[in-house]
Amino acid sequence: MTLLEKFYPTLKPWLFRLDAERAHTLTVKMMVIAHRVGLLQSVVSAPQKPRNVMGLTFPNALGLAAGMDKSASAVDAWSALGFGFVEVGTLTPRPQPGNPKPRLFRLPENEALINRMGFNNPGIHAAVKKLKRRRTKAVVGVNIGKNFDTPNEKAVDDYLHCLKAAYSVADYIAVNISSPNTKGLRDLQAESAVRELIFALKKEQASLQKEHGKTVPLLVKIAPDLNDMQIEALARVFNEQNIDGVIATNTTIDREAVTGHRLANETGGLSGAPVRERSNLVLQAFRMLLKEQIPLIGVGGILNGADAAEKMKLGAALVQVYSGLVYRGPGLVREVLAATAQAG
Structure with a gap:
């Protein structure tokens, strides 16, 4: 057990007294410092079961979802903590400040968060510079999106820009069309729009593959708030375009699971335990509809090892x-590693 694991129960109440976003920023900085002074190393003794997915070798099945490390500033630290892969971002062509604060809220009674970070x-380009200096052997994914002021009819250009910029440093690239916090972004999940986007990205991927002499898988991150017809339409496009993988799912705009909570009406995406059931249903549906060779990464509501094992049972290759x-806290990493090492 690392010192960080040991002392997190003491640190948590202090962090939870801070504004949620301030605590988030401080945590990432503490991770970097803890890694520099060697406080994270012993967690790698946790069970390791390498996974070969999308032509990549993942040290284990557990990844850090996009949103925790938006600027790619602590990739080596997350890897030292035990993550087999780290997804940074979401990153856009131009820097942007995001939505006005406050924009991140905790719902401890529900083990949930609401964010409208934007x-x-x-x-x-700033993130790419940082990733060029990384030392980790963990797989690194780059999550890309469009700038808030880019109209949807020009969105393809933003995604292509990010794909080209990140290709040389990314192990995989995740296309975020499912955040509820950029106006109109989820409209890109419509069948015609997503077909146009993926077609353009896959074409550019083929060109970049020749230029760089390596294949960087292209994944799409989807929302949990999809009805059956939308799921079928997306699966149809993913199969047609031979997408390399699907991440299921992003945050939800549904509030049924937190009805009555004083923060329930805050705008933004709800994550944590309340999204687990819906995320699992969407994951299961896509596993049934997608070609066998298209892997799924399961994310949403994992609070313990059993939650992670359930996603793998439903068809996730990674979580x-x-x-x-x-x-x-860090204890979750060791617990999930143990559970996923036994699963599948």
Whole structure:
């Protein structure tokens, strides 16, 4: 057990007294410092079961979801904590501050978060510079999106810009069309729009593959708030375009699970335990509809090892956590590693 694991129960009440976003920022900085002084190393003794997915070798099945490290500033630290892969971002072509504060809220009674961050990030090129200096052997994914002021009819250009910029440093690239916090972004999940976007990205991927002499898988991150017809339409496009993978799911705009909570009406995406059931249903549906060779990454509501194992049982090849890490701390990493090492 690392010192960080040991002392997180003591640190947590102090962090939870801070504004949620301030605590988030401080936590990422503490991770970097803890890594520099060697406080994270022993967690790698947790069970390791490498996974070969999308032509990549993942040290284990557990990843850090996008949103925790938006600027790619602590990738080596997350890897030292035990994550087999780290997804940074969401990153946009130009830096942007995101939505007005406050924009991140805790719902401890529900083990949940609500965020309306709005793709606050330093821009794709600043993050790429940081990723060039990384030392980790963990797989690194780059999550990309469009700038808030880019109209949807020009969105393809933003995604292509980010794909080109990140290709040389990314192990995989995740296309975020499912955040509820950028106006109109989820409209890109419509069948015609997503077909146009993926076609353009896959074409550029083929060109970049020749240029760089390597294949960087292209994944799409989807919302949990999809009805059956939307799921079928997306699966149809993913199969047609031979997408390399699907991340299921992002945050939800549904509030049924937190009805009556004083923060329930805050605008933004709800994550954590309340999204687990819906996320699992969407994951299961896509596993049934997608070609066998298209892998799924399961994310949403993982608060313990059993939650992670359930996602793998439903068809996920890999899993990711974010909100669970806020509530459980580093101990969640070891627990999920043990559970996923036994699964599948």
